[in-house]
Amino acid sequence: MKAEEIFREVIKSPELQTIFQISKEDLEHDDFNTTSDYPVIEIVKAIIKGQENHRGKDAIFQTIQRQIMQL
Numbered sequence: 001m002k003a004e005e006i007f008r009e010v011i012k013s014p015e016l017q018t019i020f021q022i023s024k025e026d027l028e029h030d031d032f033n034t035t036s037d038y039p040v041i042e043i044v045k046a047i048i049k050g051q052e053n054h055r056g057k058d059a060i061f062q063t064i065q066r067q068i069m070q071l
Contacts, residue, residue: 003032003048003049003051003052004032004033006048007032007044007045007048008032010044010048011027011030011041011044012027016040016041020038020040022038022040022041026038032045032048039067039068039071042067043064043067046060046063046064046067047060047064050063
């Protein structure tokens with residue numbers, strides 16, 4: 001499965017709508033290759049991209065930390 005396909009499957013999760021209060025419409029319009037308005041979506045992308053690029057969990061975590069610091 002390609003990264004974009006994984007992303008599409010993850011954002012179908014009803015938990016993103018209920019827990020993170022992201023509307024279904026926003027999720028449907030989010031794209032793997034553009035920046036989302038939702039930090040949690042950007043974190044999901046960082047994890048998927050890190051796995052796709054065979055980065056270690058420490059490197060992925062550092063990427064997530066940098067994203068959080070920019071909020």
